[in-house]
Amino acid sequence: MADSGTVLVLTGAFDPTADLVVEELNRRAVPVFRADTAWFPSRLALAAGLDGNGWHGTLATNHRSLDLATVRAVYYRRPTPCEFPASMPPEARAVAVAEARRGFGGILSALPARWLPPPGRAADAEYKPLQLRVAAECGLRVPRTLITNRPQEAREFADRICGPVVYKPFTPIRGTVDGQSMAVYATLLRPGDIGHPSIATTAHLFQEWVPKAYEVRLTAVGRRIFAAEIHATSVAARTDWRSDYDNLTYRVCSPPADVTAGVHRVLDRLGLPYGAFDFVVTPSGEWTFLEVNPNGQYGFVEQATGLPITAAVCDHLEGVTA
Incomplete structure (x- = not known):
């Protein structure tokens, strides 16, 4: 049996995966409120009060309003950080970011709703x-794995593997170099790469191929x-x-x-x-x-x-x- 209420979808402006979910929920006539946390505080307003029955209030844009008490589930996809004016002094920005996280984010986490996924656990x-x-x-x-910032440890790990070794970043690494988009993927290492001095600069993950x-x-x-x-x-x-x-x-x-x-x-x-x-x-x-x-x-x-x-x-x- 289905619950009743609204599904809050939190994600960025461009998210084809969230688009699929919103389209299907619309087909099922399930109410959806889609927003990005980057809209707070300039384009998304929060007003919530606590009484004996929990938090009550609204999230509102210039065009729509969400009654927090109606939220049955939250699809926490890929929201982007709250945005503040570029003119804000760094010290004030740091305070605003922290307060938004614990206030705005705290209200969201306090909703008695089903989360996919729960942000903290994710x-x-x-x-x-x-x-x-x-x-x-x-x-x-699982593959045999080494995490280290010691080049010698990497060399010794490769010797123990007695076969190909792959390097993997811990998080997606994407950016722009000389005007071109670049990304770092899993890489099969050449013998000369294993034990390179640059390994000392940070943590590296190596696995058997x-x-x-x-x-x-x-x-x-x-x-x-x-x-x-x-x-x-x-x-x-x-x-x-x-x-x-x-x-x-x-x-x-x-x-x-x-x-x-x-x-x-x-x-x-x-x-x-x-x-x-x-x-x-x-x-x-x-x-x-x-x-x-x-x-x-x-x-x-x-x-x-x-x-x-x-x-x-x-x-x-x-x-x-x-």
């Missing part, structure tokens, strides 16, 4: 060292699992498929029972209702966990395969039990 789960440990404890195979027959993007929504094989047809995509979407093909698949059970345990341990999991499947058919994104995109998989992931997300937000 933030914790984004730490790769944590998710790798939890995955291993939950019975999933796992032989690939193909990769799998497994999207879990509650207890529902949607898995698709990702087959790469270029050198770049075979190293990191995110670097070359044009040379990927997809096929729906069913994960082994032990992998499905491990995925559910990981989500339970991390306190997440949703996760976009990446696996490598070796030529012998063994599944190896790479990472889980607590708010990962899924639209490209749904578009290629027809897997009903948007419907599952909306079921969760709407309070529909499978």
